[in-house]
Amino acid sequence: MTKSTLQTIPEACCTLDISGAEQDKLVAMFKAVGNPIRFEIMKFLVTHPGCITGDLVDHLPIAQATVSQHLKVLRQAGLIEGTVEGTATSYCLHEQNIAWFRRKVIEIF
Amino acid sequence: MTKSTLQTIPEACCTLDISGAEQDKLVAMFKAVGNPIRFEIMKFLVTHPGCITGDLVDHLPIAQATVSQHLKVLRQAGLIEGTVEGTATSYCLHEQNIAWFRRKVIEIF
């Protein structure tokens, strides 16, 4: 008797309205924030909106180049926004995308 | 003139009540779900609660050993629970931890 004859996959009890590019975007956000340093950056931006890269470099135990790299990951995930101000760059959470993120988490989990 | 003399770190506009082991746990959850295969597993468990490992192996484009490894990551992050039933293992979301996860996301973001 083959496996497929007996196997009972539980019925889908519901549907989940996420897939494709939207799902990829959400997973990228989870991945971005699923790193201790990047989570710490997000925390710092919640409590210090508009701070510049140097503030984060001071706050974190890693080199400037690495902070910059992490900021890039968060930017590309759409979680934060950088604004060039003179020689500095000011960072904030990307409120609109964060709101979307929160909605999706609530929707799915 | 030194940097510290002029630098103006923006005031903390608020506090964020997460740190230490709790923060580590949350980051681990984000990391676990921040992988396309593992997110797909979570989705499948939402729609097919109580399914067994083999169901996931059938549903995913990767080897059984790899699925098992991903399930372990999700288990260790506290996102899912496995129940041994005969030779099979039935998986479900860990509802209590998922609820905590959702609360924390809402609280922070």
Added chain:
DNA sequence: TGTATATATCGTAAAAATACGATAAAAGGA
């Protein structure tokens, strides 16, 4: 007791992430 089934774990190769120093780029001030 032997065999089949289901899953977890082991060992390992390949790919990706993380970190750093060095350097480029871009703006401001002397």
Added chain:
DNA sequence: TCCTTTTATCGTATTTTTACGATATATACA
């Protein structure tokens, strides 16, 4: 214009993650 400041990017070493086949483990069944 030259120097300083700030940040991003490049090149690269190291670590971690991801994937696989092979194998161990544990239950069920004949």
